[in-house]
Amino acid sequence: MLRGAEIFLQCLRAEGVELVFGYPGGAIMPLYDALEGSGIRHVLTRHEQGAVFAAEGHARATGQVGVAIATSGPGATNLVTGIADAKMDSVPLVCITGQVRSALIGTDAFQETDVFGLTLSLTKWSRLVRSIEEIPAVIAEGFYWARESRPGPVVIDIPTDFLKAKMEFSGPAKFTPKPRPSDAVAEAKFADDVIGLLQKAQRPVALIGAGAKLSGAIPELRQLLDSLNIPAFATVHGLGAVIPSAPYYLGMVGMHGTRAANMALHENDLLLIFGARLDDRVTGDPTRFAPNSKIVHFEIDPAQLDRVRQCELSVLGDLAQTIPAFHKKIKSAKLPDWSDWRAVACGEDRAELDPRGLAQPTIRFLDELFSRLPENSVVLADVGQHQMWAAQRYRSASPRGFITSGGLGAMGFALPAAVGVQLSKPDTTVVCVSGDGGFQMNIQELATVRRLNLPIKMVIVDNKYLGMVRQWQQLFYQRNYAETDLSDNPDFVEIAKAYRINAERLSEDAMEEFPVGQETADALEQFLKSPDPELLVFDCAPEANVYPMVPAGAALSEMLFEED
Amino acid sequence: MNAFHIEYRNTQGTLMRILTAVSRRGIEVPYMHAAAANHGHRADLLLNVNAKQIGQLCRDWYAIVDVTDVRVGTPTPEMMEAAAGFAGPHPPASASAGGRSANAAMA
Numbered sequence: 001m002l003r004g005a006e007i008f009l010q011c012l013r014a015e016g017v018e019l020v021f022g023y024p025g026g027a028i029m030p031l032y033d034a035l036e037g038s039g040i041r042h043v044l045t046r047h048e049q050g051a052v053f054a055a056e057g058h059a060r061a062t063g064q065v066g067v068a069i070a071t072s073g074p075g076a077t078n079l080v081t082g083i084a085d086a087k088m089d090s091v092p093l094v095c096i097t098g099q100v101r102s103a104l105i106g107t108d109a110f111q112e113t114d115v116f117g118l119t120l121s122l123t124k125w126s127r128l129v130r131s132i133e134e135i136p137a138v139i140a141e142g143f144y145w146a147r148e149s150r151p152g153p154v155v156i157d158i159p160t161d162f163l164k165a166k167m168e169f170s171g172p173a174k175f176t177p178k179p180r181p182s183d184a185v186a187e188a189k190f191a192d193d194v195i196g197l198l199q200k201a202q203r204p205v206a207l208i209g210a211g212a213k214l215s216g217a218i219p220e221l222r223q224l225l226d227s228l229n230i231p232a233f234a235t236v237h238g239l240g241a242v243i244p245s246a247p248y249y250l251g252m253v254g255m256h257g258t259r260a261a262n263m264a265l266h267e268n269d270l271l272l273i274f275g276a277r278l279d280d281r282v283t284g285d286p287t288r289f290a291p292n293s294k295i296v297h298f299e300i301d302p303a304q305l306d307r308v309r310q311c312e313l314s315v316l317g318d319l320a321q322t323i324p325a326f327h328k329k330i331k332s333a334k335l336p337d338w339s340d341w342r343a344v345a346c347g348e349d350r351a352e353l354d355p356r357g358l359a360q361p362t363i364r365f366l367d368e369l370f371s372r373l374p375e376n377s378v379v380l381a382d383v384g385q386h387q388m389w390a391a392q393r394y395r396s397a398s399p400r401g402f403i404t405s406g407g408l409g410a411m412g413f414a415l416p417a418a419v420g421v422q423l424s425k426p427d428t429t430v431v432c433v434s435g436d437g438g439f440q441m442n443i444q445e446l447a448t449v450r451r452l453n454l455p456i457k458m459v460i461v462d463n464k465y466l467g468m469v470r471q472w473q474q475l476f477y478q479r480n481y482a483e484t485d486l487s488d489n490p491d492f493v494e495i496a497k498a499y500r501i502n503a504e505r506l507s508e509d510a511m512e513e514f515p516v517g518q519e520t521a522d523a524l525e526q527f528l529k530s531p532d533p534e535l536l537v538f539d540c541a542p543e544a545n546v547y548p549m550v551p552a553g554a555a556l557s558e559m560l561f562e563e564d
Numbered sequence: 565m566n567a568f569h570i571e572y573r574n575t576q577g578t579l580m581r582i583l584t585a586v587s588r589r590g591i592e593v594p595y596m597h598a599a600a601a602n603h604g605h606r607a608d609l610l611l612n613v614n615a616k617q618i619g620q621l622c623r624d625w626y627a628i629v630d631v632t633d634v635r636v637g638t639p640t641p642e643m644m645e646a647a648a649g650f651a652g653p654h655p656p657a658s659a660s661a662g663g664r665s666a667n668a669a670m671a
Contacts, residue, residue: 120577121584125629127576145629178573180632303627306619 004132005034005163008096011139013039014172017067019058019423021051025071026111028098030163043423043452046444048075050416052082053442056091057420060403061378063216065092065146066420072098073111076157081410083122083153088407089237090214092151094142095119099128102159115157124152132165136173144175149318150301151214190315190322191329194272194296197312199334201270201294203341204230207253207282210237210406211275211300213399215319221274222246224327230338231268231345233261235276236391236406243397248346254282255550256388259559260350262550265290266557267345273297275319278308279407288555298322361508362386362461362540366393368516369431369459372528377429378403378421382414382438384468386461388546390433412441415458419445422454429457429528436462436489446499449533456533460492463540471545475563476552487542496535503535565594565612567643570625571633574605578630582607585624589617594647595639604632610643 002010008031012020021043024032035042045051048070055066066086070079076097086093100109105128116128125145127138135158142154198204206228212221218241225232225242232242233253242249251258253265265271271293276282283289286308294312298319299305305314315322366389370379379394381387381404394402403421405413418432439460449456461467466484473481496503504527510520527534548559572578579598586593586609595610613621618636625634639647 116577117580120580121588177629301627303620303623305623307623 001166002169003030003034003163004135004158004165004167005030006038007132007135007167007169008139008158008163009034009038009040010169011136011172012067015139015143016064019043020067020069021045021054021058021420022069022096023048023051023071023075025075025098027072027100027160028069028075028096028163029071030160031069031096031098042069043419043448045416045419046447047442048078049081049412050419050442050445050448052079052093052095053085053410053413053416054420054423054445054448055093055095056082056086056413057380057403057417058424059086059091059093059420060089060417061400061421061424063092063214063400065094065143067094067096069096070098071111072100072115072160073113075111076113076115077118080119080122081408083119083155085405085408085410085413086153087122087124089405090151090210091153092146093153094146095153095155097155097157098163099157099159101161102130103161105159115155119155122153123155126155127157129156129158129162132162132167135162136169136171137175140173140175144177148177150211190313191326193313194315194326195329195333195335197270197294197296198228199336201336202338203268203345204228204270204272204338205264205268205345206230206232206272206274207265207276208232208234208238208241208274209276210235211298212238212241212319212323213275215275215300215323217320217323218399220323220327221319224323224330227327227330228335229342231260231264231342233257233264235279235282236402236404238276239391239394239402240396240399244395248342250346250350252391253556254279255284256392256546256548257550257556258350258392259548260345260347262548262556262559263350264345266555268293271295273299274323275299277301277304283308284550284556284558285553291555298326360389360544361511362389362538362544363393364511364514364516365506365508365538366390366433368511368520368524369528370395372524373431374429377401377431378425380404380414380418380421380430380432382432382434383409383411384435384438384466385463385471385544385546386433386435386467388468389461392546411435411438413438415439415442416445416448418456418458419448419452419454422456423452430455431457431459431528433459433461435467436460436464436486436492437466439492440489443495446496446501450499450501454533455531457528457530458533458535460535460537461540462489462492462537463542463544464489465542467540467544468546470543471549474543474545475549475560492535492537501533501535502530503537505537505539507539508541565610565639565644565647566618567637567639568609568611568621568625569633569635569637570607570609570631571602572605572607572628573630573632574600575630578628579605579607581628582625582631585621585628586611589620591617595643608643610639610647
């Protein structure tokens with residue numbers, strides 16, 4: 001006879017789980033009591049939101065399912081932002097929440113919340129466990145749905161009495177889904193149809209999203225793009241999918257995308273989309289998005305097709321299958337010569353950033369920092385101006401090398417997510433870029449970094465404002481800087497030192513020389529090579545802005561490069 | 565008005581997921597009926613939606629793991645009759661019998 005908690009952990013092990021993140025409490029205590037000897041490493045964060053973001057970091061860096069554990073009531077509600085984040089960014093995540101005793105459910109017992117109900121619209125699948133006997137089947141099915149097709153978050157809510165109860169355990173369960181009669185897959189002839197559209201196109205382009213990376217078909221995608229040799233660009237989650245030095249690659253597209261990418265997306269007459277859901281930050285005004293384009297959408301999630309614009313052709317299926325099938329046909333197809341279009345789209349006059357943007361000290365700082373990173377480093381960005389600067393300057397061919405909360409835009413994501421990444425990739429250089437606002441949203445995770453001595457290289461771009469909101473206030477609200485002033489920030493260097501973490505400050509004056517002087521260069525080298533956690537606070541001009549910028553509601557071609 | 569017929573496996577929360585796809589868009593539900601049908605369950609909904617919302621809802625519903633089929637059809641007379649009495653959203657009316665229901669709820 002085994003306790004429910006022991007059965008639960010054995011089932012997790014059977015799903016390949018070796019690392020979980022969590023925070024204990026009353027209803028989940030039996031699971032914690034059984035952890036020792038289970039073969040599962042538990043990492044204690046200092047807040048449940050830290051746990052779920054760390055689990056996301058692990059999942060995003062490795063492709064494995066991330067697991068976060070919390071107790072009932074406030075423990076469970078503190079997971080909600082991370083669950084929403086995983087839904088938006090297609091992250092395989094299983095959240096395990098303790099629940100009050102089954103007999104007390106529905107009585108407003110101490111620390112009781114309806115976590116099943118409140119996460120229904122945020123989860124791909126969820127279950128309130130109703131008996132100890134259900135545990136193996138629920139875990140098997142939950143992990144299946146977290147991983148399957150378009151990955152996403154799953155919640156398993158388990159009453160504490162089922163964790164304490166005992167039963168004979170015959171082993172973990174396996175889940176086999178029942179096929180749906182109308183499950184659609186791309187028809188074999190789709191490749192001929194796409195080639196037919198390409199043969200008629202004069203200005204074709206390719207948009208690469210997260211789905212291309214999640215499919216694992218990056219080598220095949222790169223071969224396909226080389227064969228097509230058409231202008232290509234990526235969403236923020238598609239960064240790293242295309243080799244940045246490819247002559248047809250135009251960088252990031254969208255609200256803060258490059259001029260070249262946004263113009264090509266606006267001007268094309270055939271848009272091939274590979275695993276992107278056309279978020280409003282990518283399309284600008286949807287009614288003026290790609291106005292002359294026919295769209296071919298390669299996508300695994302039927303909910304994303306025709307959502308923003310009716311496609312000429314939808315290729316529904318796993319990109320790991322549809323891309324190679326398409327490439328096979330492309331090799332023998334006769335395609336038009338698009339060199340004139342390529343010359344326009346990739347031309348010098350559409351340089352990646354306006355020269356005034358390149359002179360920004362923060363841009364220079366990030367260029368200096370990123371140019372010193374070893375290959376296969378992982379860069380995490382929090383949410384705000386620094387996130388967009390980092391995305392603009394990120395130049396790596398590592399598909400899982402740039403991690404950020406792109407869809408939900410959850411401030412406070414990066415530091416705990418970096419914990420998950422560093423634990424999953426102990427020999428990798430992990431750089432966490434945050435703003436002064438976001439860093440304070442999960443600053444308590446410095447304690448986790450210290451306890452585990454994780455050599456994360458933390459950067460705070462400190463402009464003493466909620467910078468992106470302030471930028472919008474400047475440009476669209478007549479400089480009414482309502483409640484965005486953070487000039488009374490604490491001294492981050494002293495705070496880090498209180499956590500026994502090395503910390504230094506770097507003035508933006510150090511970026512006046514380009515390339516930087518020897519002293520600054522040495523400091524950056526030392527920062528990255530340290531075997532310990534390090535914090536670097538970069539003092540940024542309070543009113544620095546991110547450009548280019550497509551104002552909300554404008555077309556992609558209507559970029560701002562400075563304040564009017 | 566459009567009628568929607570959604571077949572699903574009656575697992576925990578599936579009907580709620582079907583309905584939240586509607587409620588998150590602020591769409592009223594003049595008629596809704598769910599019951600066992602064929603080898604699973606079926607929800608019939610009558611909604612006043614535009615062509616774009618029809619597409620979005622159908623794809624959202626189909627993305628729910630336990631939904632097995634989604635169809636759009638013509639409203640039945642029963643649906644239209646039920647919808648005719650629907651005058652839009654309103655707060656719960658007080659019970660005429662001395663507010664017993666309200667008192668019970670407050671207790």
